[in-house]
Amino acid sequence: MAEELLDIEAETMAAAADQLEATATALFKSSNRPVILKFVDVVYKVKSQKERKFLKNKSRSDENLVILNGITGMVQPGEMLAILGPSGSGKTTLLTALGGRLTGGRLGGTITYNGKPFSNSMKLRIGFVTQEDVLHPRLTVTETLVFTALLRLPNSFSLEEKIANAEAVINQLGLKKCKNTIIGDQFSRGISGGERKRVSIGQEMLINPSLLFLDEPTSGLDSTTAQRILSILLELAKGGRTVALTIHQPSSRLFYMFHKLLLLSEGNPLYFGHGSTAMDHFSSIGYSPSFAMNPADFLLDLANGIPSDESPKEQILMKETVISAYKTSIYEKLKGELEEIRDREIIDELGNKELERWPTTWWQQFTVLLKRGLKERKHESFSIYNITEILISAVFTGSLWWKSDISHLQDQVGLLFFMSGFWAIFPLMQAIFTFPQERMMLQKERSSGMYRLSSYFMSRIVADLPMELILPTSFITIAYWMSGLKPTALNFLHTLSVLLYGVLVSQGVGLAIGSVLMDLKKAAILCSVLVLIFLLAGGFYIQHVPTFISWIKYVSVTGYTFKLLLGSQFKPNETYPCGGEDGVFCKVEDFPSVKAVGLERQFVCVVAMGVMLVGYRLIAYLGLMRIG
Template structure:
């Protein structure tokens, strides 16, 4: 893969803050310039809120362009969608599926991201190569793990996240706080690994919060930010020399990174005060004083920005104007504008389908869930044990059981499906930002991979309830009842998906779903037979109502034309309504996801 360098000149970034009455623009980045070449590791340092993550996102093409000023180029070309396949971006949080193994995680990434020109076997081999490259061979068959699942260690998780990105052999690798949460030895090993990646001809940019002195000396170049302004850009090894030259040097032995962060914060404790600032303090200017007689952080910040502008900035900007020679082949490749998918739509769907089943089978077939369904089935079977359908009273009681079955398999899937998209939002944003797949392929795979899993528990449930309660004993009615329940589940799931995708907030989604499901249950035809005409339309939106009518038809159409005040007809209306809900709710969910602003802006 072609080597690439990144160059940025006078980069600015503003956000609009909307208050109750006023709208103001806040400058997050103010005229940042710099460059990084193949074989180099550039560290972005600065206190919290200094803009380093914003700068990293901007350089990685993860920010919406209209609010960005200045110029960012890659091999003298502007950012394009094609570049996504050349850039690896490791987010601060390790967004990984908890129930997939290390090998499965990297294999799925390889299948989705590597070019179509490679065969499946070649892609799988690349995943294995990365596992050995990152020293993950001992844990390759271990689950990633999460809050409730035991898995790999923190350092191994971070290496898997990096592996997800270097699997495409990127020219540029961006990392946001790759050492956060790691002990000093693991952090050093991680940064050494970044150095090895750079030495292989890659360009590496990383934000780092508070590195140890050993880590600091591993970086080739350094950008130091303070309040969105550039305080230093150049070789990391020359940073201390530069700050000594402007009168700021540590008075005690100090970790260089700690010293630089203190300066960026405007803190001059244990640091020599430049003569210009000492003069200001001695003049007694109240704005320039703090309690211990040192200049205030605002004055220190102003001095550091001014010193960089006058002493270094011009020379650095001149260096940026000198073009780096590139062969024509590289120029041609970088300027090629078309987005390229690693797999066809059908391949994306197939890969995501099987990944979904592998990830969620543990959740679906947990003992807790199986116990919940089977214990409910046994309780219902005992309560309606061998109930009689020959008398009107017996039919009335059995109708109560059928209604509860419709309610249970309407309620259960809604509240499971609500969590689908809010929980996977971080993963969806990350993978879409990297152009791993089309949204349509993800959506269809996500909503269909649940179906085989969803069918197993209702079958077990009905096998218990149906025969214990003595419902109509023949193959036709049993399978029609099962089909009706399955249709109800898929329709209810659609509602859950639509609510979750539209609101993307679990508290609000759960509240809305509770009210909706309760309304549908009350309008389901069992509690109230004569619904007032001005609100009667609600029952036609209720999957409980249509499911109940179909279950009554299956059980009693040979006995009576009317049960519980409900007329049994041919069932076409009910089936049509449920099928419309299955597709209608899912279409709404898909359109809501399309509207969602992803990191990629896609």
């Protein structure tokens, strides 16, 4: 029975592979053109700081750290190149350079695509799967791929065709069973690791790339799942794509699936050529395993300098011998092959025509990102924790100030200040998490040219509005009518509008701090300090602020909100009973807590907060430009 099930599974996988190959080939012929990837003498250096000790003094001197040292190779359509090497050998750096995503440092050498350098048109024909599966955890598999299709596929595709392409990729990658399951994360259960990797690959397959780069696609997967992933990649290569991937320690079954192999050690190339001939090359220079073993394990031992139990000096000598053998027997021959391929290189039918930088319009990007953001954020924004926190706070606040009236003016002023302070802290602390949490997603999607930074930024701002406006509205609706504030619709709406205005400004402060620092710990500390300053400078606790530090009140969001809230309840020349049973009335504006802030110049507060509303968001956008 078990054997029959295995036979059925094998036949099913074979049929799926045939269907995938046929579909991939048909799509490829109707869309992108083959690309020959060549890289010659690629060198990458970064500046590092090294401490040197001279007696008791320390001085720093700049030096260049070589990450890649003269890497040469070529991958043609229909081939799959595996970049093999131990940790720190430069695999990911090389793959990033080949994918046109390497920034910073000093990149030398030549990398060409059909004989041409990297360009925007080539960027739209490259798929890049990062080692980390950066996916939205609350979206389902179908939603993830459909949103990606809507953003990455050009407008030459209709809406129906984009959705159909996403469905086709789901079927091709064997994700049909989990299509309606969320991606999941450490807090919510979702799809498996292998399925997550296939979703990441599917996001890149949607654009039908000419070149597909994958960083450690089998990392953390069992051998069976890893083989399934590589089988999919092999079929994609057979469809006419150029595939390059990094891999750390493949099994022997995976090793023999690679068309070409590049072995690195500390940034130096040790071998480039067909994987099937790698062992013969090293045997010819005197290095071969003493017993039967996985070829990949033996090559990694060579790259680490420990093929056997040799001494450290012999290991260093061995590394020098292997590098020298590469230069004499492989490098020169490889350079000759690269010269020969130049004459018969594939002609790119796109010619020198530059494609549109963005596949969709600004408005399309904004609407799709907004829909995606609302689907992703609704679980976090309206979680049971947040809703319960706000409801309990509102009921508790209303209970403390239950039916207080203007005869208890200090209590009412205290309530207004509490509201201004609470709704300065809550949105600010929520907003600092917005961009640091999405940094990896933003870098990944922006690197692939998926959307403009401005469309992402505006969609994030708008997507956060439900949480930023609905929760404080719920709070004030409960607390306002329980407490003794003026029970008229006009006063209630005035108070609500002021509170929401302050919430939006406070949110801008959090967004600015989060995007500039991009470090949650540092951002939380800075926000705590700012909140304390805003509260102290709000005019309630301290009424006689020294002149040299009085300027702080002009940047205090709490201070402006508090003043506007006072204006929503009290008017100039309004009185309150101040003489107990004697029937004496005093002006509200003369009450110490009110007089320190004042009821006049309300419009100035509105304008000042408007400037901060826009200014802090502008700072946040400029902060994102550094990483986007």
